[in-house]
Amino acid sequence: MSEKREFYRVGELVNDEGWYICVPCGYRKLYKRGEEFVECISCLEAHKDVALSDITDEGSWEKIGE
Numbered sequence: 334m335s336e337k338r339e340f341y342r343v344g345e346l347v348n349d350e351g352w353y354i355c356v357p358c359g360y361r362k363l364y365k366r367g368e369e370f371v372e373c374i375s376c377l378e379a380h381k382d383v384a385l386s387d388i389t390d391e392g393s394w395e396k397i398g399e
């Protein structure tokens with residue numbers, strides 16, 4: 334039984350195609366192999382008045398499924 338948790342930062346490349354969840358807000362997105370992790374659009378909407386650099390600092394994606 335594996336309890337492995339995988340986290341990826343904005344700007345990293347996707348090695349493993351599947352569904353990922355934005356850790357700060359819970360937004361889900363399907364990433365394909367070779368794509369780049371991007372800022373979560375849901376977080377961007379919630380932080381319209383905040384500098385982008387502040388968002389990417391906290392942005393990370395966790396794999397949740399295939």
Ligand SMILES: [Zn+2]
Pocket residue numbers: 355356357358359360373374375376377
């Ligand atoms: Zn988010």
